[in-house]
Amino acid sequence: MAIFKKEEKSNIIIPQHVAIIMDGNGRWAKKRGLPRTAGHKKGANNFRTIADYLNKIGVKYMTFYAFSTENWKRSKDEVDTIMALFKDYLEEAFERFHETDMKMNFIGDRSVLRPDLIELMYKIEDVSKDNKGAVVNIAINYGGRQEIVYAAKEIARKVQNGELDPEKIDEDLISAHIYTADQPDPDLIIRPSGEFRLSNFLIWQCAYSEFWYDNVLWPDFSAKDVDRAINDYSSRQRRFGGVK
Ligand code: IPE
Ligand code: IPE
Ligand code: MG
Secondary structure (H helix, E strand, O other): OOOOOHHHHOOOOOOOEEEEEOOOHHHHHHHOOOOHHHHHHHHHHHHHHHHHHHHHOOOOEEEEEEEEOOHHHOOHHHHHHHHHHHHHHHHHHHHOHHHOOOEEEEEOOHHHOOHHHHHHHHHHHHHOOOOOOOEEEEEEEEOHHHHHHHHHHHHHHHHHOOOOOHHHOOHHHHHOOOOOOOOOOOOEEEEOOOOOOOOOOOOOOOOOOEEEEOOOOHHHOOHHHHHHHHHHHHOOOOOOOOOO
16 A cells, blocks of 8 residues: 655645545446446445545545436446445445444435435444544535535525525535535545546535546556645645735
């Protein structure tokens, strides 16, 4: 497992929140003459490796894009495989939650998922809620636009009930009604697989995130690639609209 070389360490800024679009599973499998589902399997294992590594180097919040609100367009076979892999992971995470210090959180509209998955998701969030390590968000049936719709409905309900004055609606209030309320916005968004787009990921939160992409496909994305991304991030000048 890669770890920053000592001499590099002083210049390294560990981002507080890293968000990853786990893309390229299908192409990884195709290159090897395997079914797309084999790529998802390998990709799901890699999620475990990279989450552990980010936790180890001191990243406090991480968000992994696992399944988008648009991914239902794929074949039933592919969607079923992704959900089955997700269930394997949930069962493992529930059985072994005490072996990790990470706090698990699922973002997205879970209401339409299989009831057995929903139940496990709530259980894992509950058993890991007092863990002191990194917060790990898994985005499943997640879409940035859907998240904003969800927040708008929540806010509208409060206005309707007379709990909220519409004049009090500001950026902070909207941030407090999205799935990542109470968490800092991502500092660094990583997209492997060579695509230069967000694909509806964290569109509210990433207003000032730094973007890093690479051609490496997600199943091959390693701790070394995390180091490369963080090295690059450390040399960025973040201005947030100001002057430095
Ligand atoms: C990412 O890999 C996994 C999901 C979107 C669920 P893809 O399945 O999109 O892989 P490519 O982009 O086809 O290679
Ligand atoms: C984004 O990848 C979603 C996930 C990685 C879960 P996609 O493969 O769905 O994105 P597009 O279709 O290339 O934009
Ligand atoms: Mg893709």
